[in-house]
Amino acid sequence: xxxxxxxxxxxxxxxxQSFYFSQxxxxxxxxxxxxxxxxxxxxxxxxxxxxxxxxxxGIEHLTPFVVGQDPLQxxxxxxxxxxxSLDFARSGxxxxxxxxxxxxxxxxxxxxxxxxxxxxxxxxxxxxxxxxATGMYFTEGGKLSQVLSVEAKQYADFGYRAMKMKxxxxxEEDIENVKTIRDAIGPDIHLMMDANHxxxxxxxxQLAKAVEPYNIYWFEEPISPEYYDQYAxxxxxxTIPIAGGECEYLRFGFQKLxxxxxxxxxxxxxxxxxGLTEAKRIAVLASVYGVEIVxxxxxxxxxIATAAHFIxxxxxxxxxxxxxxxxxEYDRTENSLREELTSTDMVFCNGEMKIxxxxxxxxxxxxxxxxKYAINxxxxxxxxxx
Ligand SMILES: [Mg+2]
Numbered sequence: 001x002x003x004x005x006x007x008x009x010x011x012x013x014x015x016x017q018s019f020y021f022s023q024x025x026x027x028x029x030x031x032x033x034x035x036x037x038x039x040x041x042x043x044x045x046x047x048x049x050x051x052x053x054x055x056x057x058g059i060e061h062l063t064p065f066v067v068g069q070d071p072l073q074x075x076x077x078x079x080x081x082x083x084x085s086l087d088f089a090r091s092g093x094x095x096x097x098x099x100x101x102x103x104x105x106x107x108x109x110x111x112x113x114x115x116x117x118x119x120x121x122x123x124x125x126x127x128x129x130x131x132x133a134t135g136m137y138f139t140e141g142g143k144l145s146q147v148l149s150v151e152a153k154q155y156a157d158f159g160y161r162a163m164k165m166k167x168x169x170x171x172e173e174d175i176e177n178v179k180t181i182r183d184a185i186g187p188d189i190h191l192m193m194d195a196n197h198x199x200x201x202x203x204x205x206q207l208a209k210a211v212e213p214y215n216i217y218w219f220e221e222p223i224s225p226e227y228y229d230q231y232a233x234x235x236x237x238x239t240i241p242i243a244g245g246e247c248e249y250l251r252f253g254f255q256k257l258x259x260x261x262x263x264x265x266x267x268x269x270x271x272x273x274x275g276l277t278e279a280k281r282i283a284v285l286a287s288v289y290g291v292e293i294v295x296x297x298x299x300x301x302x303x304i305a306t307a308a309h310f311i312x313x314x315x316x317x318x319x320x321x322x323x324x325x326x327x328x329e330y331d332r333t334e335n336s337l338r339e340e341l342t343s344t345d346m347v348f349c350n351g352e353m354k355i356x357x358x359x360x361x362x363x364x365x366x367x368x369x370x371x372k373y374a375i376n377x378x379x380x381x382x383x384x385x386x
Contacts, residue, residue: 001040001112003071006101008034008059010052011300011373013336019137022168022198026137029335031299033370036104044108045365047302048100049272050093056376058097064233064300066101071112074105078277095274102275103306103361110360117306117361121280121313126323128352129311131330132190133158134298136165136181144169145177149184155332159351161368162190162217162327168198175210182214192243194220195321201230204296208238218243218265231262243267246296250274251281258289269296270310271303279310297329301342304330305361308346312355339368340348 011031018027032052033265036044048055065084069077081098089095110117118124133155136148148165155163165181174193182191182354193216199207204222218241223230225247235242241264248254257263266286270279280293286293292313297307311326330348331338344363346356356362 001038001070001072003067003069003087003108004039005037006034006063006066006104007037008032008056008100008376009044009370009374010056010376011337011370013339015334017139017334018210019139019333021137021166021194021195026333029337031337032059032100033300033302033341034059034100034104034107035068036066036071036101038108038112040112042071042111044071044104044111044360045103045106045302045305045363046100046107046275047271047299048093049269049296049299050096054090054093055097055100058094059100061094062097062101071108071222074102074109075277077105078102078275083153091253095249096272099273099275099278101280102277103271104300106276106306107302107360116307116357116359117276118312118355121276121309121377123374124312124355125314125316125348126312126326126355128354129308129328130161130325130351131328131348131353132162132164132192133160133332134194135163135332136163136177137333138166138169144173145180148177149180152181153184156185156189159348160189160283161325161351162331164192164194164220164329166196167193168195171203171207171210174207178211178214178216187215190217190219191215192217192224195222197221197224197247199223201234204230204234205237206239208234215238216240216329220244220267221246226258228256232260235261235264241265243294246272248273250278251285254285258285258291263291265292265294267294267296269298271299276306276310283310287315288324290317292316294327295329298331300335300337301344301363302361302365304338305342305344305346305363306326308353308355309361313338322363325381330381337369341366341373 032055244266245267342363
């Protein structure tokens with residue numbers, strides 16, 4: 001059995017209403033996905049997190065080393081891709097390109113063997129996972145704290161037990177937004193906040209101390225990811241758990257984050273940090289340091305299904321009879337690609353999502369939606385955006 005072809009697609013969706021966070025504005029969702037086909041006619045889909053056109057170029061660079069290989073040998077292929085990348089890119093978008101291919105290979109392997117990916121990863125440790133709503137980005141139009149609290153209330157009414165808001169606008173405005181949202185959702189729902197590394201250590205300490213009374217479940221990326229020691233110092237100065245890791249790559253990047261005691265919760269993006277093959281290794285590493293994992297997840301249903309299977313398989317440390325809640329990031333901002341490209345029976349219901357037993361990653365990809373949103377033709381050539 002051999003891998004016959006690899007095709008990658010840059011998908012674009014212009015948003016009806018743009019939104020922004022502490023770093024920049026989103027007016028478009030642009031995502032690179034990859035299709036790997038075997039000579040048996042089976043198809044696997046993967047996705048890379050990061051700048052889509054560069055990831056596509058990375059996939060094209062890696063393609064000759066993957067085509068012709070046995071699709072069941074995911075780890076062997078990973079090693080080949082890594083050897084062809086590490087001289088130039090031990091982190092960054094070439095690792096995201098590897099990740100996209102690796103995810104597609106796990107989906108493909110599952111389709112060929114007619115088994116769900118969680119089983120191929122070693123088994124299911126839980127039947128359901130708990131999606132948390134990521135939203136509450138900044139928008140124009142109306143008083144922001146009121147707009148955000150209406151959105152938060154909608155998530156609560158819909159059954160989410162946890163949700164994540166953006167901070168990083170400035171300390172005073174952040175405090176007002178946190179307070180207003182907490183008032184809107186009541187005391188029982190977990191509330192996380194994400195600064196996307198907007199602050200220096202002094203500011204991060206100031207904000208963390210100010211919002212401690214509002215029961216923040218974690219403070220994500222308070223500081224720029226380069227400052228490992230400052231993360232560690234921040235942890236000693238607040239009772240709020242500190243989260244981070246969406247800017248790290250491979251187990252080697254995570255070793256730095258973990259050994260410096262920078263975070264309470266580590267957040268690898270499986271579609272960027274090395275795929276499912278490397279995510280398993282990162283999880284082992286995190287368990288050695290006794291640090292909890294909640295993957296960063298952003299993109300289409302491919303990325304969501306990937307995270308779901310990984311979390312279903314993930315060990316929680318320490319073990320105990322009553323398992324802790326295993327959260328999955330579940331972006332709720334406008335994204336037609338996420339809504340239209342894939343369909344699955346893994347749907348949000350009563351605060352939880354049941355893991356599918358369907359083969360591979362357990363979704364069907366709608367090729368009509370692929371045609372609708374792809375800005376390259378199906379041979380992989382970039383065309384004009386529509
Ligand atoms: Mg984040």
